[in-house]
Amino acid sequence: MQINHNIAALNTFNKLNSATNAQSKSMEKLSSGLRINRAGDDAAGLAISEKMRGQIRGLDQASRNAQDGISMIQTAEGALNETHDILQRMRELSVQASNDTNTLDDRQSIGDEIFELKKEIDRISETTKFNGKGLLNGDMSTSQDATSTAKLGVAIGAAVISKVDVSGAVAGTSYTFADGTAADGKLTMNATVNGKTVSETVNVGANSQTLNFSSLGISIELAGTETSTNIEANLSGKTIVTATGSGNATFLVGSNGEAAEKITVDFKKMDTTTLGSGGANNIADKVTDNTAVNTVGKADALTAVLDNAIKQVSQQRSNLGANQNRLEHTINNLSTSSENLTAAESRIRDVDYALAA
Numbered sequence: 001m002q003i004n005h006n007i008a009a010l011n012t013f014n015k016l017n018s019a020t021n022a023q024s025k026s027m028e029k030l031s032s033g034l035r036i037n038r039a040g041d042d043a044a045g046l047a048i049s050e051k052m053r054g055q056i057r058g059l060d061q062a063s064r065n066a067q068d069g070i071s072m073i074q075t076a077e078g079a080l081n082e083t084h085d086i087l088q089r090m091r092e093l094s095v096q097a098s099n100d101t102n103t104l105d106d107r108q109s110i111g112d113e114i115f116e117l118k119k120e121i122d123r124i125s126e127t128t129k130f131n132g133k134g135l136l137n138g139d140m141s142t143s144q145d146a147t148s149t150a151k152l153g154v155a156i157g158a159a160v161i162s163k164v165d166v167s168g169a170v171a172g173t174s175y176t177f178a179d180g181t182a183a184d185g186k187l188t189m190n191a192t193v194n195g196k197t198v199s200e201t202v203n204v205g206a207n208s209q210t211l212n213f214s215s216l217g218i219s220i221e222l223a224g225t226e227t228s229t230n231i232e233a234n235l236s237g238k239t240i241v242t243a244t245g246s247g248n249a250t251f252l253v254g255s256n257g258e259a260a261e262k263i264t265v266d267f268k269k270m271d272t273t274t275l276g277s278g279g280a281n282n283i284a285d286k287v288t289d290n291t292a293v294n295t296v297g298k299a300d301a302l303t304a305v306l307d308n309a310i311k312q313v314s315q316q317r318s319n320l321g322a323n324q325n326r327l328e329h330t331i332n333n334l335s336t337s338s339e340n341l342t343a344a345e346s347r348i349r350d351v352d353y354a355l356a357a
Contacts, residue, residue, distance in 0.1 A: 025039075029351040036349050052345040059338040062134035062253045062261070066334065069251035069265065073324045076135040076267060079128040080317050083270060086117050086124075087313060091306040093117075097293035098300055107299070114302075118272050118287040125271035133249075138269035168199045195272045253330045263330070265323045268316050275309035283309055 028037055036042045036049065094104070097110045125136040133139060250264045268274070276282035286292055286302050293299040 030353065033351055034349055035351040038309075042348075049345050049349040052348070053340055056338055056341050056345065058256065059334050059341070063331050063334040063338070065251050066253045066263075066331045069249070069253075069263070070324055070327050072130040072133075072135065072249060073265060073320045073327070075130045076128060077317055077320045077324070079124050079136060080270065080313055083121055083124055084310065084313050084317070085250050086121055087275075087306055088309045091303060091310065092116050094293055094299050094303045094306060098296050098303065100296065105293065107293050107295075108290050111292050111294065113285055116291050118283055121275070121283070122271045124318055125269070135267050136270040204256050231239070251327070253327070253334065262328065263323070266319065268312075270313065270316060275312055276305040277308045281308075 025041075031034055036046050039046050093110050093114050097107050102110070126134070128134070128136045246265050248266055250262050253261055253263055272283035272287070274282065276284075276286070281301075281304075283305060286298075286305050291298075292302055
């Protein structure tokens with residue numbers, strides 16, 4: 001008989017420790033509601049559930065992104081609704097002015113209201129904003145970075161201009177620059193725009209310089225220049241293209257940031273310079289003062305322009321409405337995906353109270 005070790009007591013002690021540890025883990029799971037509280041509980045399950053959690057949070061944020069997109073669209077569409085009403089009133093007035101029962105004074109009185117309504121359309125276009133972003137004034141496309149599709153660079157000594165801002169330019173116009181010449185710290189660039197050749201010389205100094213082709217309404221800012229007497233202009237054959245008076249807003253509606261998870265909405269510029277038949281037949285050109293309907297011919301011409309303007313606004317509102325409906329379906333899909341993933345993650349991570357007890 002050996003008395004140095006009490007095997008029965010040791011066995012009892014080990015069983016008691018095991019029971020205590022198991023009870024402690026069960027209490028931890030029951031109190032936290034989680035089956036996995038640390039990696040040691042289920043290493044593979046923890047890794048899988050963490051990936052699911054990331055996807056769930058991404059889906060929830062994507063849903064909020066889509067909600068913000070709907071709010072932006074509703075802001076623009078609400079403003080266009082008022083623009084529609086104004087255009088309909090302007091058309092009503094131009095049709096009234098086409099009647100020969102009106103005197104010149106009558107037509108000028110009608111023209112007064114038309115002119116004020118024209119200014120209100122421009123005000124709506126300029127002031128309709130969402131989170132500081134202009135929705136109807138083309139603010140979303142006032143600059144073009146030098147990229148692989150719009151290469152424009154000026155090498156000035158060791159410095160290279162990396163950005164070109166184009167503002168006030170005619171919509172949809174391409175500008176192709178020829179070689180520039182450099183002398184005494186000055187840079188001269190030549191450009192042919194719409195068949196016209198223009199040239200501008202600027203002093204090369206710190207910060208930025210601006211090329212103003214005033215006759216064409218074009219302003220080009222060159223950012224990042226440095227003082228140097230050794231200037232080389234690398235502009236031959238390079239073309240930049242301005243936007244067409246519209247700006248795109250892209251909403252990320254997925255959890256991974258992939259291209260297929262992005263929805264782009266086109267917010268067109270909707271002021272009196274873009275509404276109408278195009279070219280010189282826009283509202284701004286037809287309505288310059290209260291004489292826009294002084295004759296039957298001018299009134300009839302304005303009516304035709306307004307018909308096209310109403311059509312343009314209708315098309316834009318239809319586009320915005322279609323995108324709003326798309327985003328609403330996107331939100332429904334995101335909610336369903338998030339719900340299903342949450343249930344799957346719960347089965348992995350959450351505790352089964354009946355089993356844990």
